[in-house]
Amino acid sequence: MAVTMKEVARRARVSTATVSRVFNDSNLVGEETRERVWTVAKELRYVPNPVGRSLSTRRTDAIGLLLPDLYGEFFSEVIRGADQTVQQHRYHLLISSSHNERSEIEAALQMMHGRVDGLVIMTPHIDAQTLHANLPKSLPVVLLNCPVAGNAFDSMSIDNYSGAYGMVRHLLAHGHRRIAIIKGIERNYDAIERLRGYRAAITEAGIQAEDLIEVSGDFSEASGYKAVETILGLSPRPSAIFASNDSMAIGALSALKIAKVQVPGEIALVGFDNIPVGNYVKPTLTTVNVDISNLGVQAVTRLLHAVREKNSHTKHQVILPTTLIIRESCGCPVEERSQYSAKGGDATASNN
Amino acid sequence: MAVTMKEVARRARVSTATVSRVFNDSNLVGEETRERVWTVAKELRYVPNPVGRSLSTRRTDAIGLLLPDLYGEFFSEVIRGADQTVQQHRYHLLISSSHNERSEIEAALQMMHGRVDGLVIMTPHIDAQTLHANLPKSLPVVLLNCPVAGNAFDSMSIDNYSGAYGMVRHLLAHGHRRIAIIKGIERNYDAIERLRGYRAAITEAGIQAEDLIEVSGDFSEASGYKAVETILGLSPRPSAIFASNDSMAIGALSALKIAKVQVPGEIALVGFDNIPVGNYVKPTLTTVNVDISNLGVQAVTRLLHAVREKNSHTKHQVILPTTLIIRESCGCPVEERSQYSAKGGDATASNN
C-alpha cells in the first residue's frame, strides 16, 4: 500500500541500506547518491515507517503520560507543558488517564509497555512496589506529584509544604492569630503537605498547638461551603481562613456572603492553586500559585534526559517552588498586592 | 533485554506460532498447551512487544488527535472524551498540539504517519488540499470543527449556527429589539457561524437588516471590554448584547460594571460556550452550552468505526446540537431559568 524503502531503493538504483543512510543523515553517502535518493523519495512521497524503524532501533521516540484524571485546568496544563517539550525534542506523546484504582494503573502500565521509551506517571495511589512489579527495570520513569518515598525513582513535585507555610506566614505578618485551615482529602498527599505547612507556620509563631483550628474538607466547593458553617460557630471566631485549595475557598466565599460576613473586612480568606476563577470572584482571591505547565515541562525534560543519557543520568527528587499571589481576599495593604516568591528554599536543583 | 516470544516458546516447548496464537485467543490451540504457555508467560512476565506486532499486522492500535492549542478547558474536555472512548476500545491516544500554521500542521501530519490507524483533526486553518497532500489516501480521518466543505471527509462540528440563532430568539422572545452582537475573530469558522445565526434570527423577526448591530471582537476578554465602549456610545442604545463567546461576555460585564450600567436591568448580556467562570460572575451568565467532551467521544467513535469497518463505513458530516443555559444575565423570568434545547434540528444522525 504505502510506499516502502525497498521501492525507493529500486527506483534510485541503490540498496535499502543507502536509502536508510540518507534518511538518517549518515555522512557515509555520496553527495550525488544522496540527491538521487531524495528526489525519488520526494516523487514517491516516501515517509519512513516508524514501526519498522522502531523494531530495529528499539526506540519508539514516544513517551507516555499517565494521569489519574482529565478534569480541569490542572491536567490540561500539565499536558500542555509536556506536549511542548516533547515536540521540541521530536518525540511523541501518548496519553492515558482515569487511573485511580490500582488495577487500572497496572493495566495502563502494561499497555504502555513497549510503546514508549519512558513514562511520566502522575497518580496519588501508587507505591514503589506496584511500580517495580509492572515496569521493565530498564524503563525510565519520572513520578509527578506522587507520594513515593525514597530515591528509587526520579520525581518531581510541587512544594506544597512551603507554599502553605508561606501563605500562613503572610497572614501572621498581617496580625492574624486565629487562623483556621480547611483541610483537603485526608489521605491525599497534597492535602497532607499543605496541612503540615500550616501547622509549622502557626506553631513557629509561638501559637499553642492546641490553638490549631482544623476543619475537614475534601477539596470540593461544597465542602468549603460547609466548613464555613463550622468556622462561624467557633468562639472566638477565627480572623482568617486558609482553604487547602481554591475550590474550597470559593465555596467558603459563597457561604460567607450568605452569612453576611465581610471578606476581608471581618474575616480574611485565602486559597491554594491559583485557578483562573480566583480572578473573577469578589473579592479576588489571594492564593498560592503553582506553575503547572512548567511541572510538565520539567518532568518531560528530566525523563528525556534519562532516556537519552542512560549512563550519565542520576536520579533526583525535585521540588518546584510556589509563589504567593496576593489579591483582595486577604485584606493586606494594596501596595503589597504583587507576586512574590514563597519561601521555596528546599527545592532540589535538577542537574540535567 | 525484555523477554520475547521466542524465549516463552522455548521454555514451553512449543513454537512461537503457538505462543502467538495463545496471546491472540486463537481457538486452534489445545487446552493443555494453552495453559502451559500461560504459565510460562506469567513466570517470565512476558508482555508481547507491540512494535513487532504492529509490523506484521499493519495496525498500531493507536489513533492521533491533532489540536491547534492546549489552552483552556475546551481542549482538555475534548481530550477527556477522546481518551475515554479510546480506552474503551483498547486503543491508544497520541496527542499533538500547537498546530496553527500550515507548515506545522503538515509536519504534524507527517509525524503521525505510520504511528496511528486514524486521525482526529481539529484545526481552523486547513483545507482539503493540504489534507489530501499530506495524508495517505487510506488513513481514516475525522475532522473536528474544521471549516472543510464537501463530503470528502467525516466531520463533526458544533451547531454554532443554531446555538446563536436560538439564543437571539430567546432575547427576541423577551421583547428585545435592539440586540448587538460582539463578533469573534473575523475569519474564524465558529465566529462566522454564530454571526450567521444572529443575523438570521434578527432578520426573521422582521427587524431591518440595516438594524443589525455588529461590533468587532476577537474572542478575548479585552475585546469584549472594548466593544462595550462602542455599544454604549450608540443611540438608541441596544437593550441586549450577544457576545460570540463567554470570554468576551465577561470582558463586557466588567466594562458595564465600571460604566455603572445594570445587567440585566438596563442591558441584557449573553455569551456562548458555557465556560465554568460563567457561574461565578455576577450576574451569572446566560450562555449556549456545548457538550465538548461528547464532541471528543463522538469523533473518536466515528473514527474507530472507519478504522475497523473500512468497507461498510460511509462518510458523514455530523453537527452536534447545543443547549441554552438561562441564568441571570439575560434578565428573563426566573421560572424559565432552566436548560432547554436550542433548536438543533439540522443535526445529521451518525450511523455507526
Place this chain on the structure above:
DNA sequence: CTGAAAGCGCTTACAG
C-alpha cells in the same frame, strides 16, 4: 491442534 517459514519495514555491523 501444531510447526516451519516467510514476511512486515527498517537498521547496522561487516566486508569491500
Place this chain on the structure above:
DNA sequence: CTGAAAGCGCTTACAG
C-alpha cells in the same frame, strides 16, 4: 562510499 545479509519481535497462510 556502497551493498548483501542478518536481525529486531511478531503473525499467518500453508502443510500436515
